[in-house]
Amino acid sequence: MRFQLTADQRALRDGVRDVVARIFGRDALWDAVDGGGGLDRGWWRELGAAGFFSLRLSEAEGGVGLGVPEAVLVFEEAGRALLPGPLVATHLAAGVVPGAATGEVVVTAVGGGGLVEWLEEADVVVGEVRGAVALRSVDPLTPLHRVPGADPSAGLDDLFVLLTAAEQLGTAVRACEAAVQHARTREQFGRPVGAFQAVKHLCAELLVRVEVARAAVYAAAVTVDPVDIAAARLLADEAAVRGARDCLQVHGGMGFTWEADVHLCLKRAWVRAERGGSITESEDLLARELLIEAG
Structure with a gap:
């Protein structure tokens, strides 16, 4: 993906935005x-039929046959719509867990610090959830459990972190637009x-954070480099959290109502910022890379 999107x-x-708006617009958000x-x-299941979960599967496997850059665009739109559910875990399970690609099966995973979303649904x-304890989630559309004593990075891989960053980017875009x-x-x-x-300054800062995060997330989607993904994660988390605060x-x-x-x-x-595990891990990875380059 270049920084100017192709026509496709x-x-x-745009197609994903239309589908998401049809099945989960503002009225559906508040109904939920x-x-x-x-x-x-x-x-x-409608998401599954639209190819949301099978996007990166080959056509021979019943998928769409696209790549990580396109998946990032799709998850950005999901984040913009505040689409709930274990979207990343189910997407990553497509082709491995029968029924995940079509949306017939809902898959969740143990995230950073043992946090598990939508466990009961x-x-x-994916991962060990023995002894999981229900938490009172700050987000009414993300029920949470935590597995005591879980490894902070258990169950995470680079693509999990990158797609979560794409969701954060989409939410930052929504906050900026609002x-x-x-x-x-x-x-x-x-x-x-x-x-x-x-107010002008707040809006300008919102836009700057969105565009910086967008450049980092899109670049990481091309390279799929762990260092680039760590940078994208930090910038997207900041854009989403600080952007929503400034929007408030x-x-x-x-x-606040x-x-x-x-x-x-x-x-x-x-909630998403916690899903990716401690930000210290991403910061340490970037710091080590900078020290290597400086040395």
Whole structure:
């Protein structure tokens, strides 16, 4: 993938955005929240039928035959829509776990620090979950368990981290779009709040973090290098978490209320940041690489 998407990549991104909006638009998002956050198997199978999970499988295996760069685009759109469920784990299980590619089977995995998402909804769990303890999740659409004493990096691989970073990028994009829209339409003292310098700065910083993270995530999708993926993970986490916080500031007090979407972006970003394990591991990997290059 070059930093200018090809026509096919743009068509893929737009098509995924349309599919996700159809099966999980804003109304469905809030229906899921109000309904207690259960996983809808109907639209999970629709994702499977659309090729979401089989994207990287060869056509001979019943897949789409695309690569990691295209998978990153797909997961960016999933993150932008706040699509719930163990999407990354099920995608990575396609071709290994029967039924995962078509969405008939839900697969979850033990993430960083022993964190397991959607354990009770999953048909297959990758990793040891004996003794898992239910947690009260900050995100109403990500039920969590934790496996005591689990290795912080257990169950993780580079592609797991990269696709999670792509989801974080998508959520950062959503927060940026929401902040800009609110700044344009919300008025104070007879002027859009976006006319005030402090709000302009927040929106500008949101956009900068999104574009820096996008460049890092897209580059890592091409190289699939562990160092590039570590950098992409750190930048995407920052763009998603700080972006959602700044979006809350742009919205003012209403951003913290349940009728606003903004707090859902922040909560999902917090959970995903923990899914990838300790950020110290990514920071240490980058530091070692810099020391090698400097030496």
